[in-house]
Amino acid sequence: MPQIRLFPAAALLSLALAQPARAADPAPAPAKPAAPAAAPAPAAKPSPAAMDLARTLATQETWKRGMDGLTQSLVGQFRGHPGSELSMPKDFQAKARTEVEALLPYEDLVNIHARQLSAAYSEQELKDLVAFYKSPLGQKALKAMPEVQEKVAMETQQRIEPKLPQVMQKLAKDVKPPAGGAKAPASPHGGAAPAKPAPKK
Structure with missing residues (x-):
């Protein structure tokens, strides 16, 4: 399959x-057992x-x-x-x-x-x-806006993606491997991020 x-x-x-609303539920008091979940109120x-x-x-x-x-x-x-x-x-x-x-x-x-x-x-x-x-303008907006948004998304993607490997290389200079000589995490845009070799004694 x-x-x-x-x-x-x-x-x-x-x-x-529609962007769903997010509501934070209060955490139960640690000293009391969790109360049974109440039935949701009808929408x-x-x-x-x-x-x-x-x-x-x-x-x-x-x-x-x-x-x-x-x-x-x-x-x-x-x-x-x-x-x-x-x-x-x-x-x-x-x-x-x-x-x-x-x-x-x-x-x-x-x-x-x-x-x-x-x-x-x-x-x-x-x-x-x-x-x-x-209205006529609103109807035009409904038809034109999806195409406008798609073109904006495509243009921004074309502008950003080719430069991401260069950004990763810049940022890799500030990343150090953990103690013990483990390798630095791999870059998602072209190989492992370069790590500075340990100085020879």
Whole structure:
């Protein structure tokens, strides 16, 4: 069975649309036994404005593209596994798509996003955002921004990655091996980080 390493488009879509809130739970007193976990409070139902904004930002078409990408990646892991000649039925891709969609149905994505929007914005702000994203400029922003962000990410990656080995070499000068002569940790960008040899006696 191939080891599947995926960059899940559906999960990426979900994370891009809503940043989950992080709450710190207080640690129990060390002298007392831990109390039984209380049942979680039911989540508040998102307002109509939050649902409207969620559907505007997380369109079904965007969700479908994410599902397509994840399905292709999943099937490709089976087809491209080195040294294997896997036999797949004709409906294998359709089955894979069904399984992928079950991981994050569209309505679940909308509800997750709507809950996070409700927590982040007031009701009036949600209505203002809906009005903006449904305006001509807002519609243009929804279509253009993903491409802009992709180009920015690509350009920054092209600028930074070639220079990382040089940065690693500079930083390696300040890294010393631990006592006992163990080797310095390997550099993730081209071989082991050079360590200064011990002076000869």
